[in-house]
Amino acid sequence: MSHDFMELPVVDHAANAERFNADVERTTWHDESLWHIRGKRDRAAASVEGWEELRELASQIKSHMLSRLDHYLVQFERQAEANGVHVHWAADAAEHNRIVHAILERHGAQRIVKSKSMLTEECGLNPYLEQHGIEVVDTDLGERIVQLMEEPPSHLVTPAIHVRKEEIGALFHEKLGTDAGSIDPQYLTEAMRQNLRARFLDADGAVTGVNFGVAETGGFVVVTNEGNADLGVHLAPVHVACMGIEKLIPRADHLGVFLRLLARSATGQPLSIYTSHFHRPTPGRELHVVLVDNGRTNQLARPDFRESLKCIRCGACLNTCPVYRRSGGHSYGTTLSGPIGSILTPGLDLEKFANLPFASTLCGSCGDVCPVKIDIPRQLHTWRQVAARAGHLSRGKRLVMRWAGRIFGRPPWYRRTGRVLRSLLRLLPRKLLYGPHNAWGRARELPNVPRQSFGEWYEDNRGKG
Amino acid sequence: MSDEKETSTRNTGTKTSRASILAAVRRAKPAPLPLPDPREPSRGKTSLSSESPDELVERFMDAVEAAAGSASMVDAAGVRARVSEVYPEASLAASVDGRWDFEDVRKVDASNVDVLVCAGMLGVAENGAVWVPESGMGLRAAPFLAQHLVLVVSRTEIVEDMHAAYDRIRIDEDGFGAFIAGPSKTADIEQSLVIGAHGPRSLLVLLVP
Numbered sequence: 001m002s003h004d005f006m007e008l009p010v011v012d013h014a015a016n017a018e019r020f021n022a023d024v025e026r027t028t029w030h031d032e033s034l035w036h037i038r039g040k041r042d043r044a045a046a047s048v049e050g051w052e053e054l055r056e057l058a059s060q061i062k063s064h065m066l067s068r069l070d071h072y073l074v075q076f077e078r079q080a081e082a083n084g085v086h087v088h089w090a091a092d093a094a095e096h097n098r099i100v101h102a103i104l105e106r107h108g109a110q111r112i113v114k115s116k117s118m119l120t121e122e123c124g125l126n127p128y129l130e131q132h133g134i135e136v137v138d139t140d141l142g143e144r145i146v147q148l149m150e151e152p153p154s155h156l157v158t159p160a161i162h163v164r165k166e167e168i169g170a171l172f173h174e175k176l177g178t179d180a181g182s183i184d185p186q187y188l189t190e191a192m193r194q195n196l197r198a199r200f201l202d203a204d205g206a207v208t209g210v211n212f213g214v215a216e217t218g219g220f221v222v223v224t225n226e227g228n229a230d231l232g233v234h235l236a237p238v239h240v241a242c243m244g245i246e247k248l249i250p251r252a253d254h255l256g257v258f259l260r261l262l263a264r265s266a267t268g269q270p271l272s273i274y275t276s277h278f279h280r281p282t283p284g285r286e287l288h289v290v291l292v293d294n295g296r297t298n299q300l301a302r303p304d305f306r307e308s309l310k311c312i313r314c315g316a317c318l319n320t321c322p323v324y325r326r327s328g329g330h331s332y333g334t335t336l337s338g339p340i341g342s343i344l345t346p347g348l349d350l351e352k353f354a355n356l357p358f359a360s361t362l363c364g365s366c367g368d369v370c371p372v373k374i375d376i377p378r379q380l381h382t383w384r385q386v387a388a389r390a391g392h393l394s395r396g397k398r399l400v401m402r403w404a405g406r407i408f409g410r411p412p413w414y415r416r417t418g419r420v421l422r423s424l425l426r427l428l429p430r431k432l433l434y435g436p437h438n439a440w441g442r443a444r445e446l447p448n449v450p451r452q453s454f455g456e457w458y459e460d461n462r463g464k465g
Numbered sequence: 466m467s468d469e470k471e472t473s474t475r476n477t478g479t480k481t482s483r484a485s486i487l488a489a490v491r492r493a494k495p496a497p498l499p500l501p502d503p504r505e506p507s508r509g510k511t512s513l514s515s516e517s518p519d520e521l522v523e524r525f526m527d528a529v530e531a532a533a534g535s536a537s538m539v540d541a542a543g544v545r546a547r548v549s550e551v552y553p554e555a556s557l558a559a560s561v562d563g564r565w566d567f568e569d570v571r572k573v574d575a576s577n578v579d580v581l582v583c584a585g586m587l588g589v590a591e592n593g594a595v596w597v598p599e600s601g602m603g604l605r606a607a608p609f610l611a612q613h614l615v616l617v618v619s620r621t622e623i624v625e626d627m628h629a630a631y632d633r634i635r636i637d638e639d640g641f642g643a644f645i646a647g648p649s650k651t652a653d654i655e656q657s658l659v660i661g662a663h664g665p666r667s668l669l670v671l672l673v674p
Contacts, residue, residue, distance in 0.1 A: 033656050048591075060501045067498040070490040083637070089483040141662060142653035158653060165655045185657035193663055200663070201576060217637040227609045227649040227664025234606035234641075245486065250500060252636045256627035257503050259644075260591075270528065270592035271627070271646045274609075274664070280640030282605055293486045301493035 010352055011334070013359040017327035030162060031325040037158075038319040040268025041369065047270075048260065058257050059373035062310035065248055066300060072215040072248045073291065079218025083280045086288040093123035096292045100125060100207065100240050101132055103288050107238045109134065109205030113196075115222070115229035116140040117209025118156050118313060119242045119292060122335040125207070136207075137199050139228040141192055148175050154329030156336060157266050157315035162328050196228075206232035210243035210289070211312070212258060216251045219279035220289065223262065223272040230276055238286045241278070245291050246300075246309040258312060261371035265314040299347045304382045308343045310372040317366035317376055323359050332356060339366035343379040346387065354392030357383035418453050425449045503628060521590045521623045522672065528593030532647030533660050534668035536593075538620070541673045548580060548615055551669055555579035555613070561603035565617075570603040581611035581665075585645075587622040588670070589630045594646035595670060596630060599639035608645065614665040616645065620672045 021027050045051050065072055077087045086103075090096035096119075104112065112129065114120065114136055126136045126147075138147045142159035146152065148171055153159030160168070169183035178191045208229045212221040220241060222229045233239040249258065263269040281287035300306050318324045318338030329337035334345045334353065342356035357380045360366075366376040387393065393401065407413050425433065426449050434441045452460070516524075526536040539547045544565040548558060559570040560582040567582055583602055585595035595616045602608050624630050636642060649664030660666060 036656060057501055057503060060498070061503075064498045064500040067495050069494055070487050073487065073490065083640075089480075089486055091482040091485055095482060139663065140653070141651045145653065158656075160653055161656075165657075168654055185654035186659050188654055189651060189659040189662060193661065196663060214636070219637055225649070226651050226662035228662070230609040230643070231606065231663055234604070234609065245490070253503055253628070253631045255636070256631040260627050267652075269532070269646075271589075271594050271644065273532070273645065273647045273650060275594070275644040275646070277636045277642045278640075279637040282640065291486070293482075293489065297486060297489035297493050300490065303495070306493075306495065 011332065011355050013327065013331050013333070013355050016331035016333065017323075017359070020328045020331055021326065026164070027326055027328075029164075030328060033161060034319045034325045037267060038316075038369075041265055041316055041319065042268075044264035044268040044270065048264065054257060054261060055371055055373050058261055058312075058371060059310065061249060061254050061257060062372050063307070065250060066246065066306060066309055069245065069248070069300070072250060073245060075215040076213055076218055076248055077291075079216070080289060081218070083218050084287070085218065085279075085281065086286065088288060088290045090290055090292045090294070092294050093292075096120075096123045096242065096290055096294065097125055097128040099290050100242065101129060101134070103238065103240055103286075104129070104134060104205045105132075107205060107286070109236075109238060111199070111203050112136045112205045112207055113139050113200055113203040113228075113232035113236065114207040115209065115224060115232055116143050116159070117207070117242055118153075118335055119209055119244050120207065121152065123242075123292070123294065125242070137196070137203075139196055139200070139232055140224070140226060141189060141228075144192060144196070145171065152330070152335065154337065155315060155318055156313050156338075157318075162330070197231075200231045200235055203232060203236045205238050205240070206236040207240045207242065208233060210241050210247050211262070212255060213243055213248045213289075214250075214252050214255065215248050217279060219277055220247075221255060221259075222276050222278065223259075223274065224276075225267075225269075225273045227274050230274055233278075234282070236285075238288070239278075239281070240288045240290065242290045242292060245293055245296055246311075262312055262314055265316040265369065265371040295348045299344070302347065304386075305343060305347060305379055307374050308340065308347075308376075308379060310374055311340050311344070312372055314371055316369040316371065320365045320369050322361060322363065322365075327359065332359065339376045339380065340374070343374075343376055343383060346383050350387065350390055351392060354387040354390070357381075357387060415453070415455065422449050422451075422453075516590075516625065518621070518623070521625060522620050524590040525588045525593060525623045526670075526672070528590065529647070529668070529670050530593075532593050532668075533650065533658075534593065534647045534670060536670040536672065538672045544582065544615075544617055544671055544673070547671060548582060548669075551615075552580045552613055558582065559603075559607075559611075561601060570607050575604050575607045575610050578607065578611045580613045580615060581607050582615040582617065583608055585616040585618040585622075585670075587624055587630060587633055588618045588672075589625075589627060589644070589646075590623055591626040592646055593670075594627075594630075594644040596634055596642065596644055598634075598642040602641075605641050608643075609649075609664045611665055613667045613669070614645070614648070615669045615671060617671045617673055620674055 088099045138144050145160040154162040165183045172178040173180050176191050210220045211223045263272045324338040334341045345353045360380045364377045529536040558567045558580040559578045560567040563569040585597050588595050648668040649662045651662035652658050
């Protein structure tokens with residue numbers, strides 16, 4: 001797997017976005033694909049009377065859960081073990097990978113089918129298992145596409161949203177032997193269905209993520225549209241479910257609240273096709289749950305940012321974000337991209353991801369669509385301050401901010417600077433004004449310059465006497 | 466798997482991690498916040514409470530069709546005939562314990578089943594989903610392996626929304642259970658909807674009295 005950009009020391013979102021934007025036609029197409037999903041989400045949300053009350057309810061349930069997370073973790077573990085489920089605890093990604101590998105190894109499992117799990121992406125499970133000689137096949141169509149392309153997913157719900165069907169046609173021609181030049185989605189999907197069906201029947205281990213863990217019953221819920229998670233786990237002798245500790249909800253009847261929000265927010269469907277509830281292993285087989293921290297308790301300890309742990313991974317904030325839509329998921333250099341990635345990931349490594357909270361216009365749309373009402377724009381803004389205080393701003397940005405601070409803090413300076421800039425904007429030749437230093441002016445005209453500021457106008461017209 | 470090996474795994478990394486994670490949570494968590502009741506005051510109604518049972522059934526059927534499934538009403542005695550009518554080319558149709566006069570899914574190779582007929586416990590009007598507990602599947606993998614899936618639900622078992630559904634079912638009654646809300650589908654190639662991703666290529670919901 002070439003997760004190359006993950007190893008770069010510092011993610012430069014702006015530079016990555018610029019590369020993405022070099023292909024104007026693709027950028028426009030990407031933008032429109034995501035906006036289309038956003039439109040479906042809006043229609044689905046509008047069809048539910050009391051949608052806002054539902055969001056508020058979901059938000060409060062998650063806040064409550066985080067405030068008693070230790071209690072619910074212990075309750076979940078106790079119930080799950082009583083159900084015959086093996087529960088494991090992993091402090092970090094490395095331990096998670098070791099645990100999953102040990103379980104598979106004990107079963108002699110060599111051919112693993114895996115359904116979509118952002119957690120296992122985050123932990124780098126695939127490369128780890130591959131290094132240990134275990135074959136892992138991602139079975140969600142989008143994930144399989146990016147796996148064959150040797151790329152990470154670019155979106156947490158639709159992993160191959162950045163790939164054109166011509167590219168998928170060529171990829172399947174090479175890897176699956178489909179007809180050269182065939183790009184019909186129906187035909188390509190059928191080819192993958194046939195290819196993966198054999199692998200499902202042949203698999204000796206299955207790995208899934210978890211959408212919701214229910215503390216009260218010790219069970220968990222996995223949601224898919226394709227049915228790939230179920231085909232994997234019900235055919236293989238061992239099922240390992242990997243779950244971030246923040247995925248818990250207290251009670252079974254809370255599922256009604258979250259499931260009504262999840263698919264509508266994600267894709268505009270009233271419910272995903274398969275909502276599977278796991279409580280006990282099939283007799284004679286094994287069911288394991290791995291509870292993973294990997295930085296989550298650190299985030300919980302940050303009052304400004306702990307609300308980000310309420311995320312249910314619907315992707316609505318990505319679909320609506322003007323920056324995500326026009327820069328693509330890979331430009332974030334993280335497992336979770338978009339607005340939610342930009343508030344979760346700096347908590348893992350501030351130096352490396354200090355750039356991400358700036359990959360936003362702070363327009364606020366992400367917060368408006370979030371089904372659990374995470375205050376994403378406020379957290380983006382606060383992360384910027386944290387990054388600045390820790391000295392992670394670029395030299396240019398630091399300089400500009402320092403001077404802006406001085407000018408805005410001193411009214412006479414501010415008035416004088418305004419006068420000078422207004423004159424300069426009028427007098428300087430266009431070539432100089434729109435030079436390489438002016439990033440804003442690259443695709444836009446600067447505003448028309450008024451003769452005087454409002455302050456000066458007021459002084460002239462109303463101020464006297 | 467030997468118990469001894471299992472114990473050794475539990476006693477190494479994972480046991481100390483359990484303690485350290487729980488300790489970290491206790492240090493990090495905020496002061497206790499209240500747990501709201503999903504039933505109060507408003508939980509996001511999808512319909513008027515004045516809806517009649519017939520209206521609920523109609524809305525349920527519309528939702529099944531909207532999810533690219535199909536729904537129709539039959540008498541209990543007409544299940545077999547309707548399935549043959551809709552799937553005339555099916556060479557292997559099966560059900561749990563051979564109910565409705567099909568083959569017994571547990572006595573055939575489930576991966577060769579063309580049409581599987583399962584009993585659903587209830588249907589949800591807001592999204593067309595049907596709750597199918599493991600006991601209604603015969604084999605857990607069967608409803609996902611079959612080329613086509615038929616779910617038989619009683620007309621009197623249609624509830625308004627997911628809240629009402631969870632009020633009625635016990636999710637841990639069986640070891641496994643699923644809401645099924647349409648045929649298997651994907652839109653992972655340029656957002657083009659394709660029916661029949663990995664699971665059933667079609668879903669027929671039959672409503673019986």
